[in-house]
Amino acid sequence: MKTREKIISVSLKLFSNYGFAATSVRQIAAAAGIRESSIYNHFHSKDEILIELIKNHSQLNPVREILNEELLDKLSNPVDFFVSFSEELLKKWSLPEEVQFTHLILSEHFRNIGELKISISILFEETRKIVKLILTEMKKNKLIEDEVELLTEEYLTPLFFIRLEKMTLLPIDQSIFDLAQKHSRFFWQNVKRR
Amino acid sequence: MKTREKIISVSLKLFSNYGFAATSVRQIAAAAGIRESSIYNHFHSKDEILIELIKNHSQLNPVREILNEELLDKLSNPVDFFVSFSEELLKKWSLPEEVQFTHLILSEHFRNIGELKISISILFEETRKIVKLILTEMKKNKLIEDEVELLTEEYLTPLFFIRLEKMTLLPIDQSIFDLAQKHSRFFWQNVKRR
DNA sequence: GTCTATACCGCGATAGAC
DNA sequence: GTCTATCGCGGTATAGAC
Structure with a gap:
């Protein structure tokens, strides 16, 4: 793995564990196996x-995909599909x-880092588009x-909430998949044309 | 307002804005209108x-309430009730x-501060209990x-998600209340005994 | 592109006078 | 319970040799 990729990879792990502000460039350098100053050959700043x-x-x-x-x-x-x-x-x-x-997006949500505005929506935008298309x-x-808009939210938000509340703590349990299945069946039962 | 309450009040504002780690005791003291060292007459640590x-x-x-x-x-x-x-x-x-x-709970979720384990669930536990009782x-x-368990989640998670995704940015818009109303009607339409 | 060395700053926290 | 003064640490970032 190239050094740049290595830095990004260990940073994700560290930021997610300790938070962005509480992670030091020193920790990142140590985890990437290089010196602090070498980080600055790849990125201008933290x-x-x-x-x-x-x-x-x-x-x-x-x-x-x-x-x-x-x-x-x-x-x-x-x-079956749902x-x-x-x-x-x-x-x-x-x-x-x-x-x-x-974990990282949640912990930095709605903070502005330079021009970048971090928001929970980053985690879900693409999925929403896909489901809207299908519906x-x-x-x-x-x-x-x-209404397609309403149904998209009714289908997705319980899954999104599982992601936020239950899947940010490893290990992930079979019961989470059972929850999702129950919800999917309940959803289709209610929205199919009667 | 007593100094202790004042400290807590300005800390909530600052932590929510900048994150816990990125907020300094100095900022808190300045916002509370006292010196840094005086903080430590009320709390042992940040x-x-x-x-x-x-x-x-x-x-x-x-x-x-x-x-x-x-x-x-x-x-x-x-x-009507829902x-x-x-x-x-x-x-x-x-x-x-x-x-x-x-904002604060999200940004520190699943971090351990001393004995306290912060989790998104803090935001929703009581509400879940109440809805379960009613259902x-x-x-x-x-x-x-x-099933009551399933219905509790089906009713609440879209509302919870609105809170996390849409209500962490002020100002809060009428459209958010409209979303909640649509969801509530949809929910009851589907679960009432037919 | 990595290293050593270092600048400079702001951090949390404490000592002790009033 | 507030203040002034200060400590020591660890933070981001840079200079310059190799």
């Missing part, structure tokens, strides 16, 4: 490490780097009849 | 200010000190039939 870290993360591993063919095939059976989609979301969110990233399609096909 | 602040807040202004008679009278018409209850919750959460407290009663009276 702030810049955070900014680059967040920019990087938002581009790598996009949520849409979990929408593979296998999952899209299930769209003909919506309850159950599986929820599970894939939770699986993605349970990856260590995702847990760390969630819009379902509405066109008369599978559902309520 | 950590202790945070601990006392959180302990205090959890005891003052309990959620159950919003369950006044007027609201309880509406229980005979559940959709709409009003949601509105009262949001009103409470929109008070400046509540917004600041939310249990409704189930006894055959107004609903689904």
Whole structure:
């Protein structure tokens, strides 16, 4: 791993554990196996490490990747689709780097670092767009009849809340996946055209 | 206001703005209108200010106070009740000190300060208990039939998420109350015994 | 691009007079 | 219970050799 990537990687871990302000450049350097001053060959400041870290993360591993063919095939059976989609979301969110990233964004939410405004919405924007797309399609096909905006929130917010409240503490338990499944079934039961 | 209360009050504001670690005892002293060293006549350390602040807040202004008679009278018409209850919750959460407290808990969530473990759940435990009580009663009276645990989460998590995502930035907009009302109607529409 | 050495500052906390 | 004065540490960041 290149030094720059190494710095970003250990910084994510440290920021997530201790918070951005409470993490020192010295700690980062030690964890990256270099001297403090060498950090400044890669970043102009501690702030810049955070900014680059967040920019990087938002581009790598996009949520849409979990929408593979296998999952899209299930769209003909919506309850199956929502159950599986929820599970894939939770699986993605349970990856260590995702847990760390969630932790970091929460702890710095609505703080302004240079030009960057950190907000919880960073964690969920893309997922919202995807679900809105899917529900819009379902509405066109008369599978559902309520407002797409409302349904998107009704489906996603319980999952989002699981991410924020229950998935920021490892290890992640099977019961969390059970919760998500129950919610998904309840959701479809209520919104399908009767 | 006594000095001790003043310190707690300005600390909440500062911690919520800059984060606990990034707020200095000097800033607190300046905002409280005293010298740094005088802080230590009231608290043994900066950590202790945070601990006392959180302990205090959890005891003052309990959620159950919003369950006044007027609201309880509406229980005979559940959709009215849930709409009003949601509105009262949001009103409470929109008070400046509540917004600041939310901000603080989020930014320090799952950090351990001395013996105190900070968690998002602090923000929601009491509300969950109250709603569970109400739904249990409704189930006894055959107004609903689904599992109380599931319904509690289905009703509350969208509201909780509004608090975390939308109410940590002032000013708070009428559209947020509209969202909550839509959700409350949708919820009751789906859970009432058919 | 890494190192050693160091500048300079603000931090939390304490001592002791009033 | 407030103040002035001060301590010692650890913080970010830079200079300049290799």
